[in-house]
Amino acid sequence: MAVETLTTGAGLLGIGAGLAIGLAAIGTGLAQQQIIAAVLGAISEDPKMFGKGLFFIVLPETLVIFGLVIALMLMGNIG
Amino acid sequence: MLRPSRMSRLFVLGAKSRLDHITKRLQELKIAHIIEHRKGEYGLCDPLKTSDRYSSLLVKTRSIISYLKVLPGKIHKRDIDDEILEDTLDKIQKQVLDALAVLKKNSDQEQQAKLILNILDVMEDLKVTPGDFRKLERITSWIGEVDSGFEHHLRKITTDYLIRTAPSKQRIRIALFADRDRKDEIEHVLLRCNFSAFDVEAARGMEGSIRLLRKQEEAKISVAQTQMVKSDRVLEQLRTRHGSLLVAIEEYLEKKSAQAQIPLSFGATEETFFLECYVPTDRVKRLKWELDLVAEGKIHFKEKKLTKDEEVPVELNNPKGLKSFEFFTRLYSLPKYDEFDPTLLMAFTFPLFFGFMLGDVAYGLITFIIFFMLRQKFPAGRQFFNILITSSVASMIFGALYGEVLGYELWHGLIVRTHDVMILMEIALVAGAIQVNLGLLIGCYLVWKEHGFAHALYEKLSWIFIEVGAVLLYLSYNNYIPLLPVAGWIVFGIGVLLLIKGEGFTAIIEIxxxxxxxxxxxxxxxxGLASVYIAVMVNLFTSFLWHKGVLFIPIAIIALLIGHLFNIALGVLSPSLHAIRLHYVEFFTKFYSGGGIEFAPFGKEKEKSII
Structure with a gap:
């Protein structure tokens, strides 16, 4: 059974990986929440802002990508 | 290609007698970006004599278009007879205004009748008739709503009145008749009970029973509505008959009006006019030749040298196949005249990044077909769809490399995305290192040319030193190369020092x-991983349903379709936005500032875009 062979350290690494991506996703969500509100306001004023607005919305997604990179690196150490 | 078109600044001096012909030719040529003349030693040139006529005709045409609600659209080219324009427009305007007047009259009548019907409803509720409200010498009357308890207050001051009441939500409707002598006192009570009066003016003077009056008003409404439908039909006919002609006239007048008013941007003396314009250098000769021809030799040209601080308009200069990618450059900001035009680089890396992320043969094929059809349907978005079509092809090529079709691994590709995550990440990071450093090198070249090598070294090359230092440190500390870490520290340190010299101490936080x-x-x-995992999950779910029994097969097919369509939608949106972002944020910031003004030659209409 795979579960039995896992050490405490590996478990902690797994939790760390989860936290890395989870917290990063929360950060991205918080940032996007405000950007999306502003972008929707801008679009209702001028529908031409749609393209630019969409671009601004994805800006904070970098955070979650960094989270993923860290998570992958941690998971690599478990193996 | 990598630079906007080279421009020349041209000074043109001509005889006023040929102004008409010269402006007309300038408008047709569409190659001169006119610089507005500022009033100074020489005043402004007067507009052409035809200016007033065309302006007023244009206003008239636009008002008819707005009355008729003609929608802009593609129209067939028509020949406009300038001499009978007034007559044509007057005739159409009269027909439109007549139809509108009938429409307005009937609409007013309908409103009035509806108002009376409302009043009649209230009166019926209170069991009174309009006749009860005729003006009497001794009696005064009110009709409206009051708060409950009104009659109690009223009785305190008089009992000499007649009241009809009916409940109305939280309040009470009343029709009250009383002696004119007590009017003020009663109104005081009414005020205290928040009386709000109904306007019965429209029904005043009417005689007869409510039923009869209602029938009369309903008949009026029906007549008015029939008339309105007729007028609408007339307007509709006018719209189909004259719509495209009006749009054609509007375009013709816009052109004529612009031609008549362009001399306002020129300078003038008594007998001559002069103008300054930017013309793409390769078209200067043609402009001179053409204008000389229409001016019958009464024209003189002088080329002026461009100065460094001058804001020269920018005309992007890319081969036809790459023109579509100018869309992204414009979306960010046009390059300045002396700047590097990044369109070519984007045309190469955008589809590459897109394909790397959405690498799936089936997805690529489906998006290719969708965007191809959309391009036919929305010609205005041609540029944008061209980019996406190119990207779809890249998607198919990468799909073949990954061996992926709808998330299934049909053949063993060079990279298996679900297993070789770290390899994918390494490729992505190498691509990043290449593009970021390419940006730095381009930036370095531009700064070097503009401000000299020292500046380029401090501002741009310092970053490359820092990067090389960091890589050396990583390699030496991990014993990948037989080198002491101190070498890495030295290179890194040099980079930091150069950066501080160029940008100040605060630059350290930027490292x-x-x-x-x-x-x-x-x-x-x-x-890319997100996309492939969604596809894999959809497939797993589908095969789970598929094996559950014959009854589940239709559900499995629906799940497969919806799942993959959702993934395709997400798969187009996300990779394109992230690919753009990598260019704008990570790449452009190294060498590009933008802010150039668009080359807008006289006579060229503004291009329409979809976003």
């Missing part, structure tokens, strides 16, 4: 940014 920008390219792997 991680170059690495952050490179790591940011990991999104190429991340977005």
């Amino acid at each position: 991680p940014s170059v690495f952050v920008h490179i790591v940011s390219y990991a999104r190429l792997m991340a977005v």
Whole structure:
């Protein structure tokens, strides 16, 4: 059974990986929440802002990508 | 290609007698970006004599178009007879205004009748008739709503009145008749009970029973509505008959009016006019030749040297196949005249990044077909769809490399995305390192040319020293190369010192940014993985349903379709936005500032875009 062979350290690494991506996703969500509100306001004023607005919305997604990179690196150490 | 078109600044002096012909030719040529003349030693040139006529005709045409609600659209080219324009427009305007007047009259009548019907409803409720409200010498009357308890207050001051009441939500409707002598006192009570009067003016003077009056008003409404439908039909006929002619006239007048008013941007003396304009250098000869011809030799040209501070308009100069990608450059900001035009680089890397993320043969094929059809349907968005079509092809090529079709691994590709995550990440980071450093090198070249080598070294090359230092440190500390870490520290230190010299001490906090920008390219792997995992999950779910029994097969097919369509929608949106972002944020910031003004030659209409 795979579960039995896992050490405490590996478990902690797994939790760390989860936290890395989870917290990063929360950060991205918080940032996007405000950007999306502003972008929707801008679009209702001028529908031409749609393209630019969409671009601004994805800006904070970098955070979650960094989270993923860290998570992958941690998971690599478990193996 | 990598630079906007070269421009020349031309000074043109001509005889006023040929102004008409010269402006007309300038408008047709569409190659001169006119610089507005500022009033100074020489005044402004007067507009052409035809200016007033065309302006007023244009206003008239636009008002008819707005009355008729003609929608802009593609129209067939028509020949406009300038001499009978007034007559044509007057005739159409009269027909339109007549139809509108009938429409308005009937609409007013309908409103009035509806108002009376409302009043009649209230009166019926209170069991009174309009006749009860005729003006009497001794009696005064009110009709409206009051708060409950009104009659109690009223009785305190008089009992000499007649009241009809009916409940109305929280309040009470009343029709009250009383002695004119007590009017003020009663109104005081009414005020205290928040009386709000109904306007019965429209029904005043009417005689007869409510039923009869209602029938009369309903008949009026029906007549008015029939008339309104008729007028609408007339307007509709006018719209189909004259719509495209009006749009054609509007375009013709816009052109004529612009031609008549362009001399306002010129300077003038008594007998001559002069103008300054930017013309693409390769078209200067043609402009001179053409204008000389229409001016019958009464024209003189002088080329002026461009100065450094001058804001020269920018005309992007890319081969036809790459023109579509100018869309992205414009979306960010046009380059300045002396700047590097990044369109060519984007045309290469955008589809590459897109394909790397959405690498699936079937997805690529489906998006290719969808965007191809959309391009036919919306010609205005041609540029944008061309980019996406190119990207779909890239998607198919990468799909073949990964061996992926709808998330299934049909053949063993060079990279298996679900297993080789770290390889994907390494490729993404290498792509990032290449693009970021390419940006730095281009920036270095531009700064070198503009401000000299020292500035280029401090501002741009310092970053490359820092990067090389960091890589050496990583390799030496991990014993990948037989080198003491001190070498890495020295290179890193030189980079930091150069940076501080160029940008000041605060630049130290910026040092991680170059690495952050490179790591940011990991999104190429991340977005791709998200896409492939969604596809795999959809497939797993479908096969689970498929094996559950014959009854579940239709559900499995629906799940497969919806799942993959959702993934395709997400798969187009996300990779394109992230690919654009990598260019704008990570790449452009190294060498590009933008802010150029668009080359807008006289006579060229503004291009329409979809976003």
